[in-house]
Amino acid sequence: MRKHTMGLLAMAAASTLALSACGGGEVGAPTGEDTAAGGGDTIRIGIKYDQPGLGLQDGDSFTGFDTDVARYVAGKLGYSEDQIQFVETISANRETALQNGDVDMIFATYSITDERKELISFAGPYFVAGQDLLVASDNTDITGPEDLEGKNLCSVTGSTSAENIKTEYAEGVQLVERGGYAECATALGSGAVDAVTTDDIILAGLAATEENAGKFKVVGAPFSEERYGVGLPKDSDQCEDVNAAITEMIEDGTWEQLVAENTEGADYTPNADLNPPTPDACA
Amino acid sequence: MDDFFSGFAELFTQYDVLGAFWVNIQLTFWAALLSLFLGTVLALMRISPIASLQWAGTAYVTIFRNTPLTIILTFTYLVLFSQLGLSLSENLNTTFYWYAVLGLAVYHAAFVCEAIRSGVNTVPVGQAEAARAIGLSFLPAARMVILPQAFRGAIAPLGNTLIALLKNSTVAVAASVATETSSLMRTMIEFRPDLMVAIFLLFAVGFVILVIPIGLGTTWLSQRLAVKR
Numbered sequence: 001m002r003k004h005t006m007g008l009l010a011m012a013a014a015s016t017l018a019l020s021a022c023g024g025g026e027v028g029a030p031t032g033e034d035t036a037a038g039g040g041d042t043i044r045i046g047i048k049y050d051q052p053g054l055g056l057q058d059g060d061s062f063t064g065f066d067t068d069v070a071r072y073v074a075g076k077l078g079y080s081e082d083q084i085q086f087v088e089t090i091s092a093n094r095e096t097a098l099q100n101g102d103v104d105m106i107f108a109t110y111s112i113t114d115e116r117k118e119l120i121s122f123a124g125p126y127f128v129a130g131q132d133l134l135v136a137s138d139n140t141d142i143t144g145p146e147d148l149e150g151k152n153l154c155s156v157t158g159s160t161s162a163e164n165i166k167t168e169y170a171e172g173v174q175l176v177e178r179g180g181y182a183e184c185a186t187a188l189g190s191g192a193v194d195a196v197t198t199d200d201i202i203l204a205g206l207a208a209t210e211e212n213a214g215k216f217k218v219v220g221a222p223f224s225e226e227r228y229g230v231g232l233p234k235d236s237d238q239c240e241d242v243n244a245a246i247t248e249m250i251e252d253g254t255w256e257q258l259v260a261e262n263t264e265g266a267d268y269t270p271n272a273d274l275n276p277p278t279p280d281a282c283a
Numbered sequence: 284m285d286d287f288f289s290g291f292a293e294l295f296t297q298y299d300v301l302g303a304f305w306v307n308i309q310l311t312f313w314a315a316l317l318s319l320f321l322g323t324v325l326a327l328m329r330i331s332p333i334a335s336l337q338w339a340g341t342a343y344v345t346i347f348r349n350t351p352l353t354i355i356l357t358f359t360y361l362v363l364f365s366q367l368g369l370s371l372s373e374n375l376n377t378t379f380y381w382y383a384v385l386g387l388a389v390y391h392a393a394f395v396c397e398a399i400r401s402g403v404n405t406v407p408v409g410q411a412e413a414a415r416a417i418g419l420s421f422l423p424a425a426r427m428v429i430l431p432q433a434f435r436g437a438i439a440p441l442g443n444t445l446i447a448l449l450k451n452s453t454v455a456v457a458a459s460v461a462t463e464t465s466s467l468m469r470t471m472i473e474f475r476p477d478l479m480v481a482i483f484l485l486f487a488v489g490f491v492i493l494v495i496p497i498g499l500g501t502t503w504l505s506q507r508l509a510v511k512r
Contacts (some may be wrong), residue, residue: 091472091473092469092472092473094476095476095479096479113474115474115475115476115477116476116477118477119476119477152375157456157461157466157469157470158466158468158469158470158472158473159473160473160474162461162470163470163473163474174374174375174376175375175376175461176375176379176459177456177459177461177466178360178459179456179457183361186361186365187365190365190366192364192365192368
């Protein structure tokens with residue numbers, strides 16, 4: 001009996017060690033030290049980890065347009081590459097993360113809206129996306145939302161795009177709601193749905209991934225305006241500096257280069273009437 | 284304080300909160316019916332004298348009790364619908380709804396089976412022996428002697444299973460049911476982050492209101508209907 005107990009204890013100890021070893025290796029996890037916003041040695045930037053082309057965790061590195069813009073802006077604010085710490089901020093946590101000081105700023109396909117402005121401040125926009133459709137590359141009969149009559153459409157539960165379809169185009173469209181866009185892409189690949197809808201640049205990012213390359217195309221008829229801003233804590237004094245950095249990025253051609261790099265292979269050009277945007281005045 | 288209550292009022296006018304709860308109640312109702320039936324059959328299999336049936340019942344309970352519900356519901360969407368293309372109806376939302384009911388039912392049937400089996404354990408062995416002695420074979424003995432007493436002893440654990448089922452019905456979002464409460468909560472958080480606390484309280488209180496009567500009801504019933512020995 002005693003031997004048995006010791007064995008169990010040893011096993012428990014070993015597994016605890018193994019688990020904590022895993023925890024220690026985690027990349028980008030927020031640390032306890034230096035929680036004051038700004039001013040510290042590092043800058044914590046909230047991004048998405050699951051959005052190809054925008055914010056994607058790839059091993060221990062992060063790729064995508066949002067992360068590239070974040071690096072550029074952080075560079076202009078005086079932070080070097082190794083002082084940037086990326087933190088995952090899922091949609092539902094973005095405002096809370098900024099309010100609690102878990103992150104210093106957020107670059108995560110974060111649309112500027114009045115409701116959010118009540119809680120946080122925005123710099124930017126640094127990109128204006130529009131809701132669009134992703135279809136199979138050989139599909140020719142869907143050229144815009146009006147062709148969706150009787151078709152199956154996939155979007156993410158609780159997203160702006162899903163709500164938009166429900167309120168504006170719901171008649172005759174069968175909306176399938178999934179937990180993430182990758183699942184929608186899978187459904188599109190298997191033919192279970194005819195199209196996927198969300199912001200055009202997110203769709204371009206999906207279409208440009210290795211496993212999807214050449215299979216899908218973005219229709220290119222955006223039917224909404226999503227202005228991606230940089231989320232900052234309410235009344236942050238960094239707004240002007242971030243805006244200056246964004247303006248400089250657009251003027252020196254980096255912006256165009258970053259868009260091109262991150263949507264390579266997706267046959268995508270951003271809506272030229274709205275892009276590149278001019279940052280709003282800081283309130 | 285006024286602001287806080289006007290936040291609730293706004294949420295109610297902007298979103299169909301009661302409708303979302305109603306979807307969860309309906310999901311729970313159908314899944315409860317189906318899992319009660321399936322669970323009773325499984326319990327009969329597990330207490331039957333036939334070894335292969337016992338084995339099959341045990342296998343079912345072991346597999347479904349140990350598989351996370353999210354995986355079962357995602358399976359209905361990803362495999363049954365997406366890969367195999369099995370549609371239950373022309374309307375996709377109806378299809379997803381019934382897949383969610385099915386997923387919830389097969390999962391909770393394992394727990395219902397175990398609840399009924401715990402009820403069977405409250406029936407003295409002498410009852411089964413007496414039933415055999417008067418010439419009843421297994422099924423009539425189970426139907427007329429064992430199960431009626433077993434159910435009366437199983438009301439409390441069945442009530443717990445029902446409560447779990449009601450709360451678990453929010454996982455239906457994994458089967459693409461987009462009209463139930465957790466989907467609505469995501470939408471509300473996306474569009475009204477300024478009312479985050481009100482949104483959270485709304486759903487927490489909503490479920491408390493639904494769950495407490497079930498708990499009180501089954502406790503009362505289990506005391507009232509218990510076989511006095």
